[in-house]
Amino acid sequence: MNSEKKPVSLAVIRRLPRYYRYLADLERAGTTKISSKELAALMDLTASQIRQDLNYFGGFGQQGYGYNVSGLKTEIASILGINQSRGMIQLGAGNLGRAIASHIDFATSGFDLLAIFEVDPKLVGSHLGGHQILHVDEIEAFCRQQHPIAVSLCIPEEAAEDLVPRLIACGIKSFLNFTHYDIGIHYDNISVENVYIGDSLMTLAYKTAALEQ
């Protein structure tokens, strides 16, 4: 085992949630240990890819035994920081906002969804997925009290341009960004994860064209 931390590329980090999901499924199914070969077959990877990915973090596997499923899952959770719970708010309770607040498990992803903000007076005051919908003008007062660090932006691009500086002034540092507003370009010392569904669709167009060749 190697206790020195090597720099880990974001490409490896991005593969960890998938490992985490598979390990959580295995744990739920009662599997306590798994070899890199078995895990590779399950995830359609090679055993050497798996060993390479997990070696970045010091291994966790024992020769001839394999991985302890719960142990490895806990380690990955710790590496990703999802064993913590950081306050998050969401902006937008439209179709996308409703989908995110209802279907995404914030708690197992390291966040605690505290409240949802909207401009539409028809939605303000109601609840969504057990969360209160407040008016966007309450953001500042809410943040002074609850100190959320992250936001899920389910709003139009134009609204994001106006609201992002307000959020940053409130101490928000992390953005799950569904808008095309390129937040990372405009601000330093923040973290942004863009979910660009239109870009994924364009990439699918490329892959579809490649299939036809």
Added chain:
Amino acid sequence: MNSEKKPVSLAVIRRLPRYYRYLADLERAGTTKISSKELAALMDLTASQIRQDLNYFGGFGQQGYGYNVSGLKTEIASILGINQSRGMIQLGAGNLGRAIASHIDFATSGFDLLAIFEVDPKLVGSHLGGHQILHVDEIEAFCRQQHPIAVSLCIPEEAAEDLVPRLIACGIKSFLNFTHYDIGIHYDNISVENVYIGDSLMTLAYKTAALEQ
């Protein structure tokens, strides 16, 4: 200019939609040409990164002139295959399905959304974003007539396990997959683009923890 095609990594392909969006914005704003340095400043990249990405496809830029905005946009559209229009269907008209069908511009991403399928009898027969909502049991008959090649899966994971084999039997080859069902593992000769919002949230947790260090 190099007319030989080098193999292009998917990492480069995944960057092209962002170039495309910036070039489309520039074109809309009336900009006809741009240097790699100007484009780099706009996109928060280095000029050499831009030249490296675009050189994969033979360049397009002229020394001392820069890029022709419309020309480069057209080339990128052609590389991505989004200048074509492939028939697509969507499964699911719930919150996520409504968000996708209302907000995503399928036409500029190389697809033509033909119809949406649902199991909920309250939704079947109505319209969503100008598209007809049909019952899932009509998929086979619809595909025989309209020959869609792609699908957007806005349904629960369990439903995906049942429906994906039916879709493949209908000739569907490309999947925009919002479910955690790992389609690519189970079938060959298909293309899949996964949009795993929960994984993005976990990656954001990692980036947030990294900010705090």
